[in-house]
Amino acid sequence: MYKKIKSVLIGNALKSTDSESEKFSVLWGLPILSSDAISSVSYACEEILIVLIPVLGLASYKPLMGIAAAIVALLLILVFSYRQTIDSYPNGGGSYSVASDNLGHTAGLVAASSLSIGYVLTVAVSTCAGAAAITSAFPSLLPYKAPIAFVLIAFLTLGNLRGIRDSSILFGVPTYIFMAVMAVMIVTGIVKYLVLGYVPEPAVALEMRQSTRDISMFLILKAFSSGCTALTGVEAVSNGVPNFEKPTQKNAKHVLALVAVTVFIIFSGVCLLASLYQAVPKEDITVIAQIAAKIFGYDSVMFYVVQVATAVILVMAANTSFADFPQLLSLLAQDGYAARRFASRGARLSYSNGIILLFGLASILVFLFHGETHALMPLYAVGVFLAFTLSQTGMFRKWLKSREGRWMHKAFINGFGALVTAVTCVIIGVNKFAEGAWLVLICIPLLTLFMTLVKRHYNRVSADLSIPKSGSLLILKEQPEKHILLPIESVNKSFVKAFNYALTLGGSIEVYHVSTDPAVTEKLKKQFAALGTDAQLVIEEAPYRNVNETLLNHVDQRMNELKKHEMLTVVLPQFVIRRRWHYLLHNQTSLLLRSSLIKRRNVAIISIPYIIPD
Numbered sequence: 001m002y003k004k005i006k007s008v009l010i011g012n013a014l015k016s017t018d019s020e021s022e023k024f025s026v027l028w029g030l031p032i033l034s035s036d037a038i039s040s041v042s043y044a045c046e047e048i049l050i051v052l053i054p055v056l057g058l059a060s061y062k063p064l065m066g067i068a069a070a071i072v073a074l075l076l077i078l079v080f081s082y083r084q085t086i087d088s089y090p091n092g093g094g095s096y097s098v099a100s101d102n103l104g105h106t107a108g109l110v111a112a113s114s115l116s117i118g119y120v121l122t123v124a125v126s127t128c129a130g131a132a133a134i135t136s137a138f139p140s141l142l143p144y145k146a147p148i149a150f151v152l153i154a155f156l157t158l159g160n161l162r163g164i165r166d167s168s169i170l171f172g173v174p175t176y177i178f179m180a181v182m183a184v185m186i187v188t189g190i191v192k193y194l195v196l197g198y199v200p201e202p203a204v205a206l207e208m209r210q211s212t213r214d215i216s217m218f219l220i221l222k223a224f225s226s227g228c229t230a231l232t233g234v235e236a237v238s239n240g241v242p243n244f245e246k247p248t249q250k251n252a253k254h255v256l257a258l259v260a261v262t263v264f265i266i267f268s269g270v271c272l273l274a275s276l277y278q279a280v281p282k283e284d285i286t287v288i289a290q291i292a293a294k295i296f297g298y299d300s301v302m303f304y305v306v307q308v309a310t311a312v313i314l315v316m317a318a319n320t321s322f323a324d325f326p327q328l329l330s331l332l333a334q335d336g337y338a339a340r341r342f343a344s345r346g347a348r349l350s351y352s353n354g355i356i357l358l359f360g361l362a363s364i365l366v367f368l369f370h371g372e373t374h375a376l377m378p379l380y381a382v383g384v385f386l387a388f389t390l391s392q393t394g395m396f397r398k399w400l401k402s403r404e405g406r407w408m409h410k411a412f413i414n415g416f417g418a419l420v421t422a423v424t425c426v427i428i429g430v431n432k433f434a435e436g437a438w439l440v441l442i443c444i445p446l447l448t449l450f451m452t453l454v455k456r457h458y459n460r461v462s463a464d465l466s467i468p469k470s471g472s473l474l475i476l477k478e479q480p481e482k483h484i485l486l487p488i489e490s491v492n493k494s495f496v497k498a499f500n501y502a503l504t505l506g507g508s509i510e511v512y513h514v515s516t517d518p519a520v521t522e523k524l525k526k527q528f529a530a531l532g533t534d535a536q537l538v539i540e541e542a543p544y545r546n547v548n549e550t551l552l553n554h555v556d557q558r559m560n561e562l563k564k565h566e567m568l569t570v571v572l573p574q575f576v577i578r579r580r581w582h583y584l585l586h587n588q589t590s591l592l593l594r595s596s597l598i599k600r601r602n603v604a605i606i607s608i609p610y611i612i613p614d
Contacts, residue, residue, distance in 0.1 A: 025245050029237075029255045030262075031175030031316070032323055036122055037234050037263050038175065039129075039317035044071070045271045046287040047226035053280055055219055061275040063220060068271040071227050072264055074420060078231060079260040081392050081417035082238045084410055086252045088398065094239035095391035096328060100335075102394035102401070106448070111390040112332055113447035114383040115239070117440055119321035119328070121379055123362035126317035127152040128373045133311035136289040137304060145371030150363055152315045157359040160322040161352055178313035179262060181306055186269035189295045193276045200277045200294050225428040228385065234259070235387065239324040286310075318362070326354025336458040337451040375436070382437045383444060385425035392418035480566045482507025485558065486535075487551060487572065489513070489589070490520075491527035494610035498573035499535070501608050505569065509535045512554060514547045548589070552596055559602050569604045570597055576609040 048067055052060035089097045095115055100108025131148040135141045141148065192198045237256045244251040270288065273279075279290040288310050289303075296302035326342070330351050333343035341353050369375045392414050399411035429437055484502050488495055488511050502509050511528070515521040521539060528537055542550045558568050574590040590607065597605050 026251050026254050026258075028172045029244055029251060030258050031172035032319060035175045035313065035316040036126070036236055036318075036320035037231065037259050038179065038266065039126060039313045040231070040263075044227045044267060045274050046281050048223045048271075049274065049279070049287065050281045051219065051223040051226050058278075061278065063223070064271055064275050067220065067224050067227055068268060070224060071231065072268060074228070074424065075231055075234065075260060075263060077417050077420055078234045078388065079256055080413050081395065082235060082256060083253050084414060085238045085391060085395060086241055086249050086256065088395070089238070090241050090249050091331075094235050094324075094328075095387040095394075096331060098394035098398070099390040102397045103390065106452075107390055107394070109337065109448045109451050110444060111387045112328060112337070112451070113444045114387040114390075115235075115328055116325065116447065117443055118384040118387065119325035120358065120361045120365065121376060121383070122321040123153060123156070123318040123358060124149075124365040124369070125373060125376045126314050127156075127362070128366060128369070128371045128376060129317075130311045130314035131371055132286060132373055133289070133307055133314060136285045137307040137311075146367050147371075149366045149371045153318065153359055153362050153366065156315065156318050156322055157355060160319065160355050174309070174312040175316050178309045178316075179266070181309040182266045182269065185292060185295060185302075185306055186266070186273060189273045189277065189291065190269075192295060221427050222431040225424070225431045228424060228428060231384075235384070235391070236320045236324050238391075239327060243323065243327070321362075322355055322358060325358050326351030329354040329357070332451065336455045338454060379432075379436045379440050382425060382428045382432060383440050385421055385428055386444070388421040389418055389425050392421055480563070483558065483562065483566065483568045484509045485555065485568060485570045486511050487513075487570070487593070488524070488528070488537075491524060491531070494573040494575060494608075496531075497610055498571050498608040499531075499533075501606070502571045505571075511535050511537045512551065513537065513539045514542045514550045515539050516542050516545045516547065548593060548596070551593065555597065555600065555603060559600065562602060567602050567604050569606060571606045571608060574607045574609050576611045578612070 045064075045068070048064060049060060052063065056063075085094065085098060091097065095111035096108050099111040127149040128145065130152055131145045134148060135145060193200075237252050237259065241248055241252045244255075270291070273291045273295070274287055277291055277294045279287040279294075281287055282290075285293075289307055292303045292306035296306070329338050329342040332338035333340055339353075342351065342357075344353070345351060365376065395414035396411055396418050399407040399414065429441065433441075482505060484505055484507055486495075486499060486502050486509060499509075499511070513521065513524060525537070525539075540550055540554060555568065555570065562568060570593075572590040572593060594605055594607065597603050
């Protein structure tokens, strides 16, 4: 039944040789790996206005376009910088790979921690923003933001578990629809205002604030830091280079260029429309929804088309994380900084363990913050820009060390990128610190420390398991004496089966019983004697009825008596019951013993199952 359900939900398993057919073309790579950057523009403008409106009122729209221009300029710097990263690191990994190679493992882990937190936040923020777009169109659903966001995350998880090819088609089409809808809205809005002479009614919230304060540099920087959320998905393409069809680097750079053009057009257009139509951030309706309502009308079909397209693209933005986060985890796992299971591909050739982990972490965040996008936003950009800075700094150092080709030109691009992103990171950190960025700044070093401990554990295990060059010395030339211990609680068919198996091992067999009731022990002696075996029956009293503890102490005592290269084999009879709920009716002592015995180095454990029929 489980296999049938799994096959219906995520499809049949794919062969490892099918991996090449599961890669992105430029056509589908653009919507999948750029959906985060493209969708960010739908709320980046709103985040800028949230900072400006309470202070400047109607005057907020004057600096809006200047701030948008600065963000677009930063976008171009990042695009030129990451083109060089794609050329130098075709295996992906982005900031993690660049920082590890050029700045050291600690810097690489800081970048990986920043990216990981950014990916989780991307899923949470995007789905919450998608839920907000839905509740803007249907206000009656406002109390259910968090459950709606959770359902959206579950849908994305299921789609990505189906594999790259299926998810690219499933999630790529809505991204192209959003791009087309935004283009229609931008063109219609500009024509309606500039050509048809439409004059929008001033927002009620602004009518009371005609006089404004002076524009301070601090206010501009704070608004700029809020609007930088529009750039959070730019690195996704360089992280996912291996997911592209050949030629991988060429295709990745084409997608990166298309991302820049798309973000420039949509972000600039939305900011211009917000300025022309005087949209004001509100709790119950987004800025995009207000613009669409003023251009097309509240009851028009296009208003609902814009809302649905926005909701869908915001959800699709999370898909960028589902494409890149598992890829990053697989690299960390290969390097020993994450659990090995994250390096393995699932039935559909996707890194399914990483996908499921992302689903769990993002879902927790959504419910912790009650599905509120604005509550999550302050946590969002600081980690991403820290990763940007480490990546650009690493590339700058790479050119200084290699001095290959046009290294001065490349070093200037990456060096300037490092400077700009570092300044932006500080601006975001300072402005958003009290609003929640402090939490990310604490989580990054904690996650870095955790990954370091994981690596230390793997190194310790590897050192213990490694065989020296003279490995032949480890192989026993003579057969050591065999010591077999068979615990007995009562004489029954399960015990007899285990005892018969122990006889096949050869060596001395000790049947061991812990006595808690003299009458039961006397009965057991008679039953065991009736078996007619020469095996030794050892009985030990347990006045405090601590059966397992007494048995384990006896095992430890026997271990101390072993000679070099000798082992103690413990044969455990075990009930196997077909119906799971029947396990509640039995003690399952053998399972508890096994979990304790397995920690003892010179003990071998053999479980002998006895199946109880229905």
